[in-house]
Amino acid sequence: MTVSTTAEPSSRYLADPGHGTAFTDHLVTARWSADTGWQDLALGPLRELSLHPGTSALHYGQAVFEGLKAFVQQDGGVAVFRPRDNAARFARSAARLAMPVLPDELFMTALDLLVRADAPWLTDNPQHALYVRPLMFASEVNLLMREATEFTFVLMAFVAAGYFGDGAGPVTVMIARDHARALPGGTGDVKCAANYAPTLLTQRRAREAGCQQVVWLDPDERRWVEELGAMNLFFVVDGALVTPRLTGNFLPGITRDTLLALAARAGYEVRERPVSVDDWREGCRSGAITETFACGTAATVTPIGRVRDGDGAFTVGTGNEGPVTAALRTALLDAQHGRLPDVSHWLHRID
Known part of the structure; x- marks a missing residue:
């Protein structure tokens, strides 16, 4: 399956983005360590992540995520729907897995950065939305069976249409x-x-x-x-x-x-x-x-x-x-x- 990561949204992807493959252009990242706390929040181009095979999350599953959407508004602007509720649930998920809690304001700042940068991917097609995926995972390279001491936060997005295809029926x-x-x-x-x-x-x-x-x-x-x-x-x-x-x-x-x-x-x-x-x-x-x-x-x-x-x-x-x-x-x-x-x-x- 082809994944779109081009600088210019192609008409093919905007016409039929499906769900989960028409990724937008940017990525927000931040890092946490037990020594420094959260730092290095940054917006950059969408890119692959380089992971050591001993990365803790790959073995012990310390990884949480969320899903929320941005929509074109009646007045032509863009708004994200109930993001503070997603931020709160993201924090609860992290706490349950002995992971650091991402502060709500850091979550919202990251969201603003990404959606503002990639809003041009949205069209006035009422079936489309910008699906935003926050992810946090244990990025420490250590296979000792304990909670990790280093974590990475990633925020990405893709253009989404219907989850069940064209949504034509029950x-x-x-x-x-x-x-x-x-x-x-x-x-x-x-x-x-x-x-x-x-x-x-x-x-x-x-x-x-x-x-x-x-x-x-x-x-x-x-x-x-x-x-x-x-x-x-x-x-x-x-x-x-x-x-x-x-x-x-x-x-x-x-x-x-x-x-x-x-x-x-x-x-x-x-x-x-x-x-x-x-x-x-x-x-x-x-x-x-x-x-x-x-x-x-x-x-x-x-x-x-x-x-x-x-x-x-x-x-x-x-x-x-x-x-x-x-x-x-x-x-x-x-x-x-x-x-x-x-x-x-x-x-x-x-x-």
């Missing part, structure tokens, strides 16, 4: 019965790199079964619905909006939190409570559950049309996108693009 998902994504007391509620590799085998099996994503269940009873991939789930139950309550096993999504607020403002009844696979299947059969959708920074709001569970399957509602899903996606996009009053101060403007 996705089909598979319930994971053999593996769990996270364990009680583990790291399921932070964004560390080690959370993701163990999910890839099940994701492959889902693709082989004709599904686009995996539904993860609780690790104890394998009964309660928790996540879709790395996305939060919502159900429309008897007209109310229901989402699994946070248990510590899965990520407290910023998009999830945004949709809860937008739904309440729009007058929907909102509930956070457990939802079992049996509840989901029976609710779809009886007509009580009319819609299910997933949400996240990358996927925005994605409807679920069909669910595979072992040798069986069931359809959600009509199998098509429902009106609540469509309305909440529109509200989310309007908030991100500055088409709604920013009463919650979610938008961080870039000069």
Whole structure:
């Protein structure tokens, strides 16, 4: 797969950037050591990193990341959506892995530098956004099994379109019965790199079964619905909006939190409570559950049309996108693009 790193955004990449390959021109870096703290914050050209094979993160997994987006606004400017919430979650992830906390203001300064430099990659295409990826990893060259004493922070970006291709319709998902994504007391509620590799085998099996994503269940009873991939789930139950309550096993999504607020403002009844696979299947059969959708920074709001569970399957509602899903996606996009009053101060403007 070709990766764009050219000084001038090519029309081909801007027309169809996909997700995760159309990298922009710049990189922000900073370093931390136990002796000096954070230093050397700098904006430079996008470049490869040179790592010693004994770099600690490659062996012991001290690496955390985030994902957030910048959008063209109604007035033609550019703003990043809820970056301070990402900064706070980035800090929680680092603390959980015994890594140094990047101060919020350093996070925001790095963000301003990068987005201001690479904003020209954004067009007025409403399907496109600038996806910003902060990353911190243990860069000390030492294979002693302990927390590292040197870390590197990297901030990069790429132009992103739809996570599920062109986003033309609801996705089909598979319930994971053999593996769990996270364990009680583990790291399921932070964004560390080690959370993701163990999910890839099940994701492959889902693709082989004709599904686009995996539904993860609780690790104890394998009964309660928790996540879709790395996305939060919502159900429309008897007209109310229901989402699994946070248990510590899965990520407290910023998009999830945004949709809860937008739904309440729009007058929907909102509930956070457990939802079992049996509840989901029976609710779809009886007509009580009319819609299910997933949400996240990358996927925005994605409807679920069909669910595979072992040798069986069931359809959600009509199998098509429902009106609540469509309305909440529109509200989310309007908030991100500055088409709604920013009463919650979610938008961080870039000069």
